[in-house]
Amino acid sequence: MPVFRSIVFSAALAGLIVGAVISAAQFVGTVPLIQKSEVFERKVEASKPAATPAPAVASHDHAAAHSHAVEWEPEDGLQRNAFTVGANILTAIGFALLLTGVYAIRGRPVGWREGLAWGLGGFVVFTAAPGLGLPPELPGMPVADLTLRQTWWIGTAAATAIGLGLLAFRPQAWAALLGLGLIALPHLVGAPVAPESHSEVPAALSHSFIVAVTLTSLLFWALLGVSTSLAYARISRS
């Protein structure tokens, strides 16, 4: 079977399973916290309909998307949860394609323990490193410009991935130094800072959310690493 098809089939299978499992974990872990926070978000929006809370945020088209009036959004309840499951499955398939692509490039069988290690690498690259500068946010919290944050997030993930790759696969001392430097660099540059403004979201709620996101992401990446390695080993052999 051609390599591309093996990768896509394994990633689709692993992503379908992991996306479904992680949705269940999110319905217990993160979704209730998001809904609690939206109560505060709506309260703020209702109290000042014309005046905008923070110019940096309000000037951005994204703020309009969140006025809950003009744009389409899924109905709360079944529809919203169905979209969450769908988006989780797509995200899992996307990341699974990355992991399985790596296994294919390795060119030798990748067992479940190695798959788990690759998954944990994904956790460091896509959750831990960007989360250090941009901790998981609840709706209604003050934030910096969206495009700036997305750029920093993507740059941090890329630098961390290259840094870890250099540390793991290049034995030279310069590579280790360069790798460590790349991992540290985005944090020395610093993530975009949110404007100083009061948030209605309680600190305890936002702390619980950070813990819930980190734990569900750890589960996501551990499951994705193991399931992609098992699926790819099976499918690429047939």
Next chain:
Amino acid sequence: MQQTQTAHLPAIAADSSAVMQAVLAMALGLFIVGVVGFSHISAVHNAAHDVRHANAFPCH
């Protein structure tokens, strides 16, 4: 040391067509994650809202 270094090389250098296919699949994966997690289209944002927050993707 030298031996472990050379032993890794053939494993990494799988044949070039396989590497191309793998890179293509990885690009597809990045594209999917990009649309679900980073698209500014508001309908996409609203559909994937809870997932963006739960993955700590930057959101509003």
